[in-house]
Amino acid sequence: MKKKIRKKEILKTAAGLFKEKGYNAVTMRDLAKEMDIKAASLYNHIDSKQQILSELILEVAQRFTEGMDKIDCKENPALEKLEEVIEFHIDITLSYTDVLASLNNDWMHLENQELEDYLMMRQRYEDNFKTIIKKGIEEGSIQHYNEEIMLFSILSTLRTLYLWYPKKEKIKAEILKEQMVDTLLYGLVRRNLT
Amino acid sequence: MKKKIRKKEILKTAAGLFKEKGYNAVTMRDLAKEMDIKAASLYNHIDSKQQILSELILEVAQRFTEGMDKIDCKENPALEKLEEVIEFHIDITLSYTDVLASLNNDWMHLENQELEDYLMMRQRYEDNFKTIIKKGIEEGSIQHYNEEIMLFSILSTLRTLYLWYPKKEKIKAEILKEQMVDTLLYGLVRRNLT
């Protein structure tokens, strides 16, 4: 029981270090020092450095996948779904900021089954996202621009949010979501007639 | 004379490897093998692994800074400047795709003066970008949304382009620029009256 608590502490600390320096630049001794113990002691709680990375990444990847599925299976208008996905993505980002650094920058250091699993989940997430955009174009609510570019434009912003948000704490989460949806969906340029 | 050529080859190869695995995961032996020589031979052309990273990053950072300055000092309407900056950013991305991976993910492994220089140039670039957006709001051409969010939204997309574009070669550069400007500035949502 308690064993899991200590393990979670290690994972959390590791995520913070991975975010700052990247997976490969963080040594087990760095991690141990941050926890005020010796490196060997870590192995009472975890199996390997590799395992830390994969547990961190796969948990969040699963949340993303589940959340997206839940939104996607409902029968709402595409535009509504799009807003939901953006807000959901922001929610996860705010509660897993550190881990998202690893997910974005260190996923390629996963191995074997874990790497495959991650890649599959990411693909699925992107596919669902794209399908929603396509649907929006069909429904006439979304511009007739290149759908790949639109998908990339939104997704890249959402994916980088973990880097930017911690520096701007004065922006409250609710306001952020509202304004982000506006910016991403309605663009920067002011039109004469809404 | 010729010495420089071989060095450039090394830098280019390194950039490719850094992009795939990250600076710390690439060893001098990896780099040497990719060049079909032994690791020790690399040191006939370069001083250190660190130097490779800083030469790669600082060169591109300088191009960004110069280009931005050149656009910013002209007396055009903000919206026009914004388009220019986006297109310029895309141009650089297409000619330095590999290096941009290091610039985005491995800049924190720079040291001393080089790290300072990089951070200063990045700050300057962002400040100029933000000023243009502010000007656009004043001029009435840009939405009254949160300017930090708008800046982040555009910049994050541009910064991640190096990851996405190589996978979509069927999109020609000119079309990309056009569509990207549209997507970023005019958003996804279709309005009733332009």
Place this chain on the structure above:
DNA sequence: ACATTAAACTAACAAGCGTTAGTTTTGTTG
């Protein structure tokens, strides 16, 4: 209180790291 388990420790390993020294091969130029 005592026995058991959890979690820290010290010490060390084999492997891999960036880098240097010294030597040989390759290529160029007079």
Place this chain on the structure above:
DNA sequence: CAACAAAACTAACGCTTGTTAGTTTAATGT
């Protein structure tokens, strides 16, 4: 073709890495 420089090589260095073995301390349950 001889002389010199450029660029490859072999061998090794000191250090750091992730991890294991074995031991001691702290916490927990009966």
